[in-house]
Amino acid sequence: MKYSKKVMQEFLYPKNMGEIKNPDGVGKIGNPICGDVMWIYIKVGKNKNKEEIIKDIKFKTFGCAAAIATSSMITQLAKGKKLKDAKKITRNDIFDSLKGLPSIKMHCSNLASDALKKAIEDYEKKKNEV
Amino acid sequence: MKQIYFDNAATTKIDERVLKEMLSYFNEKFGNASSVHEKGREAREAMEKARKIIAKSINAKKSEIYFTSGGTESNNWALKGLFFENYPEKNHIITTKVDHDCVLNTCKWLETQGAEVTYLDVDEEGFVNLEQLKNSITEKTIIVSVIHGNNEIGTIQDLEAIGKICREKNVLLHTDACQSFTKVPIDVKKQNLDLVTLNAHKIHGPKGVGAIYIREGIRITPFFHGGGHERKMRSGTENITGIVGFGKAVDVANKKDIEKMKILRDKLIDGILKIENVRLNGPMGNKRLCNNINVSFNNIEGEAIGGYLEQRGIMTSTGSACASHSLESSHVLKAIRLSPIQSNSSIRISISKFTTDEEVDYFLKTLPGIVKKLRRLSPLS
Ligand SMILES: Cc1ncc(COP(=O)(O)O)c(C=O)c1O
Numbered sequence: 040m041k042y043s044k045k046v047m048q049e050f051l052y053p054k055n056m057g058e059i060k061n062p063d064g065v066g067k068i069g070n071p072i073c074g075d076v077m078w079i080y081i082k083v084g085k086n087k088n089k090e091e092i093i094k095d096i097k098f099k100t101f102g103c104a105a106a107i108a109t110s111s112m113i114t115q116l117a118k119g120k121k122l123k124d125a126k127k128i129t130r131n132d133i134f135d136s137l138k139g140l141p142s143i144k145m146h147c148s149n150l151a152s153d154a155l156k157k158a159i160e161d162y163e164k165k166k167n168e169v
Numbered sequence: 170m171k172q173i174y175f176d177n178a179a180t181t182k183i184d185e186r187v188l189k190e191m192l193s194y195f196n197e198k199f200g201n202a203s204s205v206h207e208k209g210r211e212a213r214e215a216m217e218k219a220r221k222i223i224a225k226s227i228n229a230k231k232s233e234i235y236f237t238s239g240g241t242e243s244n245n246w247a248l249k250g251l252f253f254e255n256y257p258e259k260n261h262i263i264t265t266k267v268d269h270d271c272v273l274n275t276c277k278w279l280e281t282q283g284a285e286v287t288y289l290d291v292d293e294e295g296f297v298n299l300e301q302l303k304n305s306i307t308e309k310t311i312i313v314s315v316i317h318g319n320n321e322i323g324t325i326q327d328l329e330a331i332g333k334i335c336r337e338k339n340v341l342l343h344t345d346a347c348q349s350f351t352k353v354p355i356d357v358k359k360q361n362l363d364l365v366t367l368n369a370h371k372i373h374g375p376k377g378v379g380a381i382y383i384r385e386g387i388r389i390t391p392f393f394h395g396g397g398h399e400r401k402m403r404s405g406t407e408n409i410t411g412i413v414g415f416g417k418a419v420d421v422a423n424k425k426d427i428e429k430m431k432i433l434r435d436k437l438i439d440g441i442l443k444i445e446n447v448r449l450n451g452p453m454g455n456k457r458l459c460n461n462i463n464v465s466f467n468n469i470e471g472e473a474i475g476g477y478l479e480q481r482g483i484m485t486s487t488g489s490a491c492a493s494h495s496l497e498s499s500h501v502l503k504a505i506r507l508s509p510i511q512s513n514s515s516i517r518i519s520i521s522k523f524t525t526d527e528e529v530d531y532f533l534k535t536l537p538g539i540v541k542k543l544r545r546l547s548p549l550s
Pocket residue numbers: 178179238239240241242269271316318319320345346347348368369370377378379
């Protein structure tokens with residue numbers, strides 16, 4: 040098993056790691072296959088057209104190199120995007136941005152896209168409650 | 170960047186003296202040990218010299234040592250050979266939950282051929298439960314197969330006690346001694362061993378060569394059929410270069426290296442345990458292989474630690490599911506009752522006689538920062 044250069048870079052120098060105080064949404068996902076855990080925090084804001092966007096995003100991950108790299112990658116892909124577009128980020132988008140993942144590590148990228156979706160859903164749920 | 174190799178349980182660097190001894194058997198002395206001419210005699214003599222060294226090192230007779238392609242073959246042969254020799258009158262095999270995959274997967278396959286297999290439990294340090302062993306032996310039992318030094322957590326089983334039970338109950342005892350060979354005394358008479366698996370590449374010898382000791386008088390089905398090499402028990406033109414290297418590797422192994430490794434091992438263990446929330450897997454002290462360290466770090470993943478260590482030039486290995494081919498966590502760590510998360514957060518550090526004090530210091534200086542960074546990144550801490 041060998042990771043791409045891009046995966047190694049994101050793993051060793053992850054972006055957007057940590058947590059957001061008072062986040063607007065949190066997505067917590069556990070991986071049933073390997074027992075790993077990923078949390079994504081988001082802060083929502085508005086763009087010039089008054090559309091909701093991901094203003095800030097951070098992650099915490101207990102997982103392998105691929106899990107950390109995919110976390111870092113999805114936060115970069117999502118940051119600044121409209122919520123409705125961020126929801127559409129798939130594991131293939133992550134896969135492509137990372138210049139590939141070993142096939143046995145594909146599920147790690149699921150973890151990232153699911154965690155982001157969950158964070159956005161969490162935000163929307165809270166919004167509808169108030 | 171300087172490379173530090175801390176994965177000697179996987180394989181070791183060949184000793185220069187071993188390499189030197191082997192070289193002329195590639196070209197000048199290339200003979201086939203079965204040939205009756207000068208070239209053949211030369212090869213045969215070299216092979217018998219190696220056989221003698223290996224036999225002596227475990228207090229066996231020369232005629233009880235058979236060369237094979239390594240630990241995997243020897244373990245396969247021991248189990249399959251005895252099973253097919255005794256089946257269907259007897260069909261029961263006893264092994265442990267912490268044996269190497271090449272024993273466990275052989276047993277799993279033999280189950281499809283009619284074998285009944287008992288997988289013995291171990292305690293938190295990885296030691297076999299002797300009472301359970303006693304109670305598991307039946308009239309149908311052919312063999313008890315127990316790993317001597319554990320490749321993951323370094324536990325050294327009490328072969329003498331196990332041998333005594335097997336002798337009393339009149340069943341055969343096989344041990345996989347790939348990790349313990351030349352590091353822990355093996356005496357086939359004192360320990361009542363009937364079969365012993367050995368290999369060369371864990372002891373600074375070449376890969377692809379090993380041996381099995383089979384006590385005189387034991388009936389076992391040959392594994393390879395062919396031209397009748399190794400007294401008709403293991404056909405195939407002998408790997409003379411490998412065998413010569415194997416013999417030399419045993420010959421140059423010495424006690425001083427063991428003592429040195431023990432000191433460095435304990436220095437590493439003490440240093441690592443200074444970090445908060447770390448646990449050592451396997452026993453401390455003389456019941457642990459002199460070159461093995463296995464630790465779990467709370468809340469961070471083994472493969473991630475290994476990746477950061479490698480960035481600093483340090484090569485280790487992990488028992489974590491995420492790094493393996495199957496994504497299943499280590500069966501050994503599970504057997505000593507680690508949770509899946511604990512076992513995923515473990516790494517194995519295995520040193521050798523070439524490990525230096527400077528390497529150990531560099532490792533101990535590097536590790537805490539990595540642990541800190543990954544813990545900051547972890548949702549669990
Ligand atoms: C305990 C144990 N048994 C068997 C083997 C397999 O030996 P080989 O690689 O020579 O087939 C190994 C190492 O790989 C081992 O550590």
